[in-house]
Amino acid sequence: MQGNQKMKTLLCSVLISSGLSSQAHNVSEGYQKPTDPLVVRNLEQWQDLKFGLFMHWGTYSQWGVVESWSLCPEDESWTQRNPEHGKSYVEYVKNYENLQTTFNPVQFNPEKWAEATKKAGMKYVVFTTKHHDGFSMFDTQQSDYKITSSKTPFSKNAKADVTKEIFETFRKDGFKIGAYFSKPDWHSDDYWWSYSPPKDRNVNYDPKKYPGKWDKFKTFTFNQLNEITSRYGKIDILWLDGGWVRPFHTIDPKVEWQRTIKVEQDIDMDKIGTMVRRNQPGIIVVDRTVSGKWENYVTPEQAIPEHPLSIPWESCMTMGDSFSYVPNDHYKSSQKIIETLVKIISRGGNYLMNIAPGPNGDYDATVYERLNEISGWMDRNQSAVFATRSIAPYHEGDFYYTQAKDGSTVNVFHLNEKTEYKAPETLTFTIPESFNPKSLIIPGISSKIHWKKNGDTVEVKLPAERSKLRYALVIQMKK
Known part of the structure; x- marks a missing residue:
């Protein structure tokens, strides 16, 4: 197939431009063009937007550590734990999850974000409703591990359901709305079963051996995605992360991280996808790195393909060095951000730039400086950027x-x-x-x-x- 060859070209030519190996996803082969006319139209509109805002935000911002990954027992540079936060793994996890009880981002003001990013030319937003650690940044009824729980100080704030506030605010400013959602959930006892310690990023039991437990996790995931796509207004993109949660037969043994998947983790994307399309007709579904009808566009991370692609794609890259908030992060210059945008759009892609809010609920001051500088350039040159093709x-x-x-x-x-x-x-x-x-x-x-x-x-x-x-x-x- 021509699509297969295109993706093989991408796999061979992607340049990893960051050392954040925890985030270095390979792009799946075998793109399948959507046939639903509403999805096709939405995807065409999305390709016109070119520049989007990504936001990783959660309780982890209080420690200034990588999002979720320090909970993962894999011995990699991005999973290392600070002994000050717990001398043993068990103590660390307990203290990490206890961050819920101190999370109080009182400076949260999505209107300020929307104004600054819109002026800089951003036209869609993808927000992390839940990362791998399982902490929900929305008012889920499936778990008490959430920002709106009475255990979380910010729950008393009128804007406690930050997903609702962000989506409503950015939607009013004309942005397309994207919901990031992690398929794995390391807090769920039906994914990392407390009966045994987790071994790596994957489910820590064999779903075929314990099908009832896996069915409970599938139901939990389905219900949360039903909440997001039925209770939060118009949503244009469902951005699913955690590509190791996938049918076993889809594993590509040439990809190193996929070789760590030893058991079946089929979460029934047909059932999920049908449900979200019923709730949100025309929604773009991005089941990252799992090729097939539910990966409507592909998403190289911290990387730009060397050559143009004829399929829809987006590079998600950080403004700073990290996807999550880190004190005194090194933010890219405005010139570097614009150069990155130009390279991406010249090859037919979109640039999804991540900005991480801090524990106080606001961006670093440097972020606003960069956005303001970019806005002047974008004002002059927007007709060369938006609604263009390679x-x-x-x-x-x-x-x-x-x-x-x-x-x-x-x-x-x-x-x-x-x-x-x-x-x-x-x-x-x-x-x-x-x-x-x-x-x-x-x-x-x-x-x-x-x-x-x-x-x-x-x-x-x-x-x-x-x-x-x-x-x-x-x-x-x-x-």
Whole structure:
């Protein structure tokens, strides 16, 4: 199949741009194009959005540690535990789960987030309703391990159901709404059964040996997803994480982390998917790394494919070094964020940038600085970013290409990753095949632009006004 070959190309060419190995998911092969016309339409609209907000947030933000993974008994760099939080594994887990009793993010203000991210050009949001640790950031009736429990101080706040507040606020601001949900639940006794200690990230018993217990977990998961998709208004994307919870026959032995799956963990995605589509007609379902009809787009993590893909895809990458809140995190520069966006959209993808709120319920001050800086660039160049698709030659040297969906405009981005961006006096670049430019502008420059076409190239002379352009320059050519 052509889809298989496309995904094999992606697997071979993905560049991991971060050391966060805990998050380094391989992308599954065998993409299946959705046939439901409502899903197809939603997916087309989603591909127009290009820039989205990801938010990992939970009780773990109080310790400033990686989300959930320190509970996992695998001996990896990202699962290490601070002895100050517990000298033994049992003590650590107890103290981690006790973070529920001190979680009180009183500065939580989703209107502030929506305003800042919308100005920066973000057009959809994916929020972690529940990560692998099992702590629900929504008002589930299936568990008391949740932000709205009386055990949690923030439950007394009028905005205690943060998922509700975030979804309603961002929806009013025109964002598409995405619900992240972890299929594994390390707090559930029906996933990590207290009868035995957990061995790794996987279920710690054999579901075939104890089918009744596994059925209880499937019901628990189904009920929580039913709550999210029936009680929280219009939801456009269901973003399912924890790809080790999957039918055993779907395991790819070439993928290292999938080789650790030793037992059947079929959670019945057909039943779940049918239910969520009944609750939310046209919803995009992303069963990450599990190829088939429930993985409507693919999601390389902390990575960008080297080559364009003809299937819907999204890179989820962090603004800082971590998906979760870390005090004094190192946030990427505005120029780096824009360069990343340009690379992703030139290859036909979307950029889902993660920003992690802190334990007080707000972003770090540096985040707002970055968003404000990005907003100025986006104001000038948004027509080259949104509702665009990839076009050959895609990328040549410091030049990256997109085109308007109707093919009327080609956008050429010029970057300089080695230093702070300064537009040169002259730019020469290849014209896409069969495109004959009749006019040329550079957003942000009002002076006359002198340019000429030489065969399959264009040479542009930039006026002195170019000195005010920051981060990246955009040339827009129309037929």
